[in-house]
Amino acid sequence: MEPEKKEEQKTPEEKSTEGKETPVVTRSMREQSCPTCGAEEPSMPAVLPDPSWSTERLIAATKDKHMLVRSNAIILLSKREISESLEALIESLKDEEYLVKSNAMVAISSYGKQVSDRIIEALSDADKDVRAGAAWILGELKDNRAVQALEKVAKDEYPLARIQAKASLMAMGRGPKQQEKKPEPEEPGAESGAAKEEKTE
Template identity: 35%
Template sequence: MSKSVEELIEDLNNQDEFVVEAAIGELEIMGEESVDALMSALSHRKKNVRLNAAKILGIMSNPKAIDALILTLRDSNKLVRREASTALSRMGQLAVDPLIDILDDEDWRVRGAAAWALGNLKDKAAIEPLKALLNDESGYVKAGALNAINTIKEE
């Protein structure tokens, strides 16, 4: 008997890495059927569930998840934020404008994650908005913006 989407999401926090990997695989295979539940899981109380949900959504590259992943850039956990940024950088062209829109967020972690993700997307439209971050008070944001601009210009 196969598990429900909800059971698989709870398995994302299992102590046994094989159970976690199996759940990730099942949720990926389910595709569209699991996207809404995975987006909800981005606000789960357990860090590992949020982290793995972001990872799966990135692998699926479903544009429906972009807004939920952007909200996840505010997560209290650094690893969850990083995974959400990585997931967004896999979304392609559809993630560029939403990421540019949050480059002026009040939270330096959100600005930095957006800058790094834009670098991975390599879209020239991001260069000018990224230049504004070169004077940011956060070293993380400045480094992300500089890296992104250089990566995009190399394309």
């Protein structure tokens, strides 16, 4: 006779998972980048830009691999001479991180209408994100000289550029106007309500 096979002892955890589908394991779990799965805290840059940095160093920092470094550099650049910082800020509109791009838009608009000519020119930039960012900035500046260029970008192939341009035009009071309803023409021989009332009196 064959010896009876002893039933393997299973732990309560193993029993509770019997018949259940294998859980989905995401890449973030494997790489331990989720805080609820034992992830380590996101790395912080060793040094963040500060006001003591030279303009040249801040411009270089806008290309740093760390998003926080780029964002802080942009904020500080907006306090520097426009002639030194504007082109670097426009270049930052191409950044892949929205926080960096939005900081660049705010930084450029803080210079006021003195940047209008350059930003109107940026509406024709080959880079779609530069066009979108420039459209938003001009909505903040409300410079009527930009209306024609914004109307062109409102038909841009890039959806975000179109949206920003239309929003800026509306902010400048140049949005699409509702057509006034015209009274429907009366049928030949039909009497108006007022004429009918006169006859009944």
